[in-house]
Amino acid sequence: MRISTQVMFEQSMTSMNRQQSEYLKIGQQIASGKKVVRPSDDPQAASRAVGVAQAKAQTQQYADARISARNALSQEESVLNSVTDGISSAKNLLVQAASDTLSDADRQSIGSELRGIYESLLGQANVTDGNGRYLFGGYKDDAPPFAKNAAGSATYNGSEHSREQRVDASRLMPVSDSGKTIFQSVASGNGHVATASRADGSEGNLTFKGPNRLDSTQPGYGENTYTLQFTGANEFQVVTTDVNGTSTTGPTRTFEAGQSIEIGGRAISITLEGSADIGDKITVRPADHDQANKNLFQTLETAIKALETPIEGKPGVQADFRNAVSTSMRELDNSLDNVLTVRASVGARLNELDVVDTVGSNRMLNYEQTLSDLVDLDYSKAISEYSMSQVGLQASQKAFMGLKNMSLFDML
Structure with missing residues (x-):
């Protein structure tokens, strides 16, 4: 098998280009990190x-x-x-x-x-x-x-x-x-908040203190609204309104100024002072009630x-x-x-x-x-490869220099 000078030149160039490409690639890696x-x-x-x-x-x-x-x-x-x-x-x-x-x-x-x-x-x-x-x-x-x-x-x-x-x-x-x-x-x-309203023409001077919580486990606590409707100076009825709007009127009760009154089945207490007139009202609602x-x-x-x-x-x-x-x-x-x-x-x-x-x-x-x-990049590894690639490229270049000087005319 004959190997021409052109084939040897091409193989040497290919090897040199490959070595140079690898050398430049590692150089780019080192430059960019x-x-x-x-x-x-x-x-x-x-x-x-x-x-x-x-x-x-x-x-x-x-x-x-x-x-x-x-x-x-x-x-x-x-x-x-x-x-x-x-x-x-x-x-x-x-x-x-x-x-x-x-x-x-x-x-x-x-x-x-x-x-x-x-x-x-x-x-x-x-x-x-x-x-x-x-x-x-x-x-x-x-x-x-x-x-x-x-x-x-x-x-x-x-x-x-x-x-x-x-x-x-x-x-x-x-x-x-x-x-x-x-x-x-x-x-x-x-809890609850109380508000008072006097009837038109009322001469009452009723005031309240409270309301105070007694037992929050009682049914309707925090849900029901209680309205104290006064039918006389010291007489009232409690109207209980549940969350569905259903109202129930309790029996007539009396109060004494300064004494605590229990409403809602001992759920809440309120203290009244003074005297009321017919039609006066005190409404006790949950604090988060719509009204x-x-x-x-x-x-x-x-x-x-x-x-x-x-x-x-x-x-x-x-x-x-x-x-x-x-x-x-x-x-x-x-x-x-x-x-x-x-x-x-x-x-x-x-x-x-x-x-x-x-x-x-x-x-x-x-x-x-x-x-x-x-x-x-692993710099220590890359630098080592860079040095090896440089040696390989230099060896390839030196081999090519030796190859290009070879000629049959030197043997004559």
Whole structure:
């Protein structure tokens, strides 16, 4: 078999090109720090690396979303702290106003201070975040959620749904609470609230204290509404209305001023002072009843109106004032409990974000380790291969130099 000079040249060139290609490939790997520079270097590793990189980018997006969610929840918690202080101050003012030693001027002065708290709470309800969005407007965050109507009462115009943000693949977290949830709601189980009403032309001066819980295990507790209908100065009947709207009227009972009266089968007690007139009523409803007042601003408006009304020398109006203050204080207690419940929920969500952050950080470390295993270069191994490839290329070049100088004419 004859081997021509051309065949030997082609084989030598092919060997040199292969050695040079391997030498350049390892050089690119060292320069980039990656062992997979092109998908063709390792198709399987390149494919897996694309999937891991996408998962890593998505995890980073969730981490950025958690930063935004934490900022919103932290701001809400700060505002709710101010709201809590405002409600507590309002309660203290009503306790002060309930004193019989105050004059009409003193009560009006307290009413002015209470109005200041009212305006402050209204401002807190309409607070905005750093992006100009109203914090408690729900999804309708481009306009103030609370505004005064023609009658001067604050009404809610925002969305009843809380804004949510996805903070992890399987977690959609509320990042704010609607103003209705905070300022116009009452947590279930907050007991009962009593309200008094006098009949037209009534000369009664009946006041109440309570109601107080005696036994919450009694049937109908937290569901039934009890109406004390007065048929005389110290006589009344209890009308019990269940959740279905069915009313039952009990027998005529008598009361003595200052003594506790049990209603609802010893579920609730209430204490009456003064005397009633025919047609006067005291209604005891669950705090979360549809017809019960759950509106914080309405409570303050009622209390301010009562404080600004002169009562000196008017026994009936004095009784209305005491009843209004008693009802307002109970409603403020319920509103405060509701705000504290929302604050606890905000705190729980902030704690949850910390836990999800920890899980996300561990997940990012796993992704980075997997990517490193797939595409990152082992420098010590690559440098060794680079040196060996360089030696091979130089040997191939030297062999080619020797081959190209061979000629039959040298033998003549």
